Amino acid sequence: MTVASLTHTATNASHAGSASVEITGVHKFFGTVHALRGIDLTIRPGEVCVAIGPSGSGKSTLLRCINQLETISAGRIHLNGELQGYTDSGGRLHQLSPRRIAAQRRRTGMVFQRFNLFPHMTALQNVMEGPVQVRRIPRARAREQARALLDRVGLGGLGDRYPNQISGGQQQRVAIARALAMEPEVMLFDEPTSALDPELVGEVLDVIKDLVRTGMTMMLVTHEIGFAREIADHLVFMDQGAIVEEGRPREMLSQPKNPRTQAFLSKVL
Amino acid sequence: MTAGGDTTLGRSMAGSDTKGARGSVPAASVRQIDGVPLNDVAPPRHSGRWIALILLLVLAGQMAVAVAGNPNFHWHVFAEYLFHRNVLRGVLWTLGLTVAAMSVAVVLAIALVVMRDSDNPILRGLSWLWVWFFRGTPIYTQLLFWGLFAVLFPVLSLSIPFGPELLTIETKRVITAMTAAILGLAFNESAYLTEIFRAGFRAIDRGQTEAAQAIGIPKAKIWARILLPQAMRTIIPPTGNETIGMLKMTSLVLAIPFTLDLMFATNAIANRLYLPVPLLMVAGFWYLVITSVLMVGQHYLERHFGKGHDAGAGQRA
Ligand SMILES: Nc1ncnc2c1ncn2[C@@H]1O[C@H](COP(=O)(O)OP(=O)(O)OP(=O)(O)O)[C@@H](O)[C@H]1O
Ligand SMILES: [Mg+2]
Numbered sequence A: 001m002t003v004a005s006l007t008h009t010a011t012n013a014s015h016a017g018s019a020s021v022e023i024t025g026v027h028k029f030f031g032t033v034h035a036l037r038g039i040d041l042t043i044r045p046g047e048v049c050v051a052i053g054p055s056g057s058g059k060s061t062l063l064r065c066i067n068q069l070e071t072i073s074a075g076r077i078h079l080n081g082e083l084q085g086y087t088d089s090g091g092r093l094h095q096l097s098p099r100r101i102a103a104q105r106r107r108t109g110m111v112f113q114r115f116n117l118f119p120h121m122t123a124l125q126n127v128m129e130g131p132v133q134v135r136r137i138p139r140a141r142a143r144e145q146a147r148a149l150l151d152r153v154g155l156g157g158l159g160d161r162y163p164n165q166i167s168g169g170q171q172q173r174v175a176i177a178r179a180l181a182m183e184p185e186v187m188l189f190d191e192p193t194s195a196l197d198p199e200l201v202g203e204v205l206d207v208i209k210d211l212v213r214t215g216m217t218m219m220l221v222t223h224e225i226g227f228a229r230e231i232a233d234h235l236v237f238m239d240q241g242a243i244v245e246e247g248r249p250r251e252m253l254s255q256p257k258n259p260r261t262q263a264f265l266s267k268v269l
Numbered sequence B: 001m002t003a004g005g006d007t008t009l010g011r012s013m014a015g016s017d018t019k020g021a022r023g024s025v026p027a028a029s030v031r032q033i034d035g036v037p038l039n040d041v042a043p044p045r046h047s048g049r050w051i052a053l054i055l056l057l058v059l060a061g062q063m064a065v066a067v068a069g070n071p072n073f074h075w076h077v078f079a080e081y082l083f084h085r086n087v088l089r090g091v092l093w094t095l096g097l098t099v100a101a102m103s104v105a106v107v108l109a110i111a112l113v114v115m116r117d118s119d120n121p122i123l124r125g126l127s128w129l130w131v132w133f134f135r136g137t138p139i140y141t142q143l144l145f146w147g148l149f150a151v152l153f154p155v156l157s158l159s160i161p162f163g164p165e166l167l168t169i170e171t172k173r174v175i176t177a178m179t180a181a182i183l184g185l186a187f188n189e190s191a192y193l194t195e196i197f198r199a200g201f202r203a204i205d206r207g208q209t210e211a212a213q214a215i216g217i218p219k220a221k222i223w224a225r226i227l228l229p230q231a232m233r234t235i236i237p238p239t240g241n242e243t244i245g246m247l248k249m250t251s252l253v254l255a256i257p258f259t260l261d262l263m264f265a266t267n268a269i270a271n272r273l274y275l276p277v278p279l280l281m282v283a284g285f286w287y288l289v290i291t292s293v294l295m296v297g298q299h300y301l302e303r304h305f306g307k308g309h310d311a312g313a314g315q316r317a
Helices: A059-066 A098-106 A123-133 A139-152 A168-180 A198-213 A225-231 A249-254 A259-268 B003-027 B047-068 B075-082 B085-116 B121-136 B139-152 B177-202 B206-215 B219-255 B262-273 B276-305
Strands: A021-030 A033-043 A048-052 A074-079 A086-089 A092-095 A108-111 A186-190 A217-221 A234-239 A242-247 B155-159 B165-170
Touching: A021 A059, A033 A059, A033 A242, A048 A059, A048 A225, A059 A074, A059 A186, A059 A217, A098 A108, A098 B206, A108 A168, A108 B206, A123 A139, A123 A168, A123 B219, A139 A168, A168 A198, A168 B206, A198 A217, A198 A225, A225 A249, A234 A249, A234 A259, A242 A249, A242 A259, B075 B262, B075 B276, B085 B121, B085 B177, B085 B219, B085 B262, B085 B276, B121 B177, B139 B177, B139 B219, B177 B219, B206 B219, B219 B262, B219 B276, B262 B276
Parallel strands: A048 A217, A048 A234, A108 A186, A186 A217
Antiparallel strands: A021 A033, A021 A074, A086 A092, A234 A242, B155 B165
16 A cells, blocks of 8 residues: 555654644534534544544534534634634624634644545645645745655655546545645544545545544544544544534444444444 | 539549548558557548538538629728728727726626625625626617716816815816726626626535635635636636627727727728728628637637646546
8 A cells, every 4th residue: 555655754744733622512503403402522632533423413514613614603612722713702702803714724624525626726736725825835845845745645646637637535635635734733534535436445544544643633524433443532423413422432332322322333333 | 613523522532531541551550558559440431521511612612702703792992991001900999999898897797706705795785786787788878878977077086075175187088988988898798797707606616615715725815716717617618708799899889989999990981982891891801800819819718727627537547
């Protein structure tokens, strides 16, 4: 496997991040749809938190709230102790300016189910875009850094390809490199392998496993229970917008306490 | 063209076709890539195409004869005035008006689309009103009003309400016939372009904006670097249409009145000579030439913004 060549010292681009995430009393309404119903969750620095649960249980919504792609209807989200999206003056919230929100978003990297690479840019340009446009790193240095990142995810030779010229697994690895290029403190993955053909899943999981070894704080939503067991420090089972059960993956997967967890696992295992 | 001529032409063409196909078999050295001999595929025969081509050539020939030999077309007048000073000046003005009006319209339309998508309801409303008004009234009427602008508002002044005037200028110095023509055409066009652009932006997957937001790219840069280049791909062909439409719409600026464009120039000559037909041909010729130039420009724009889409799967290893 090409990804075996990954080393943790290869670039300075990704060990930046090990922040904590504290989610307290978070609710999310889409109109009248109550998508999140009082989520309390703490992810410690360097912890790998994996969320599983049936479709529609609110896993994606929770990730999107952490990254402020959705605004929360109630509750608070702190990243390393910093309130996300607002300033709090005695209980009344004041929305941060778009600039400040953009700055907060930089601290979390997001990997999407459908990659969402920019189709009009090459793999290398996709990875460079954030560093050049947002972090204002000089082009030459950003290119060098992007090359190193593509090497890290095993795509050294493909920098000049456009997204439609590479496979789904390769696209998702470029997307991971693109997120890492911003040196995020937390990485969020929303079902990173579920749009992939089965034979391409492994290469993406290997890249993620490698990231886990760097000690980055991560939250990952997946349907790959075996993978969850392997990498998670902290497993969360969600159903109907709530966290039903959480704990160590080994115990939870072998002896789930909650009947809803039991029912879900009996279906997927 | 005579019937005999047709058959000779047909036979010689069909002959060279079959000869070419057969002759290539022994001569062909088999192409290889990485030591793999590629399939030697005989080019398909397109007898239908050749027949159609012959029929078209016959028709075109007959039409050419009918037009060329027809004294009513006054070809010597056509030749005399094709490169006449006023005509050439008209060509330049028409091209210039088209390019200037389209450029202003494109910038306006981009601003209007961004406004339309804004969180600010006032900006959204303004954008909507602009499109409603300029699409909803005839261009000729708008141009008449632009022409009357200096009469309706003889001076333009910037002042504090109920306070002193800061700046006063005579309208006819700012809104000349040329600026009236450009703004009149551009404002009208911007309304149509806004709808074209809006469709182009809407076709982009929401995930593109979200991916850009997730990296922390600020909103203005998301528009400029992520959305616009992708929208261009779908925007260019209908915008090319609009540009060519604009080319011909410039002839309406006589409403202002602005009298240097191509159509006005050829009409003036035709009226003087009492010979409309050859000068219509002169105008038609130049409109076709400008259209062709614009189409070449469009081709290169399309190629530029097709990156990552058309370059495509062919190069995939
Ligand atoms: N933009 C939206 N508008 C309205 N309802 C929404 C929206 N996004 C999500 N929902 C609803 O919120 C609930 C949670 O959706 P979410 O996408 O978070 O589920 P999920 O756990 O990620 O499911 P899956 O495993 O299928 O991805 C669902 O009932 C969904 O229909
Ligand atoms: Mg989901």
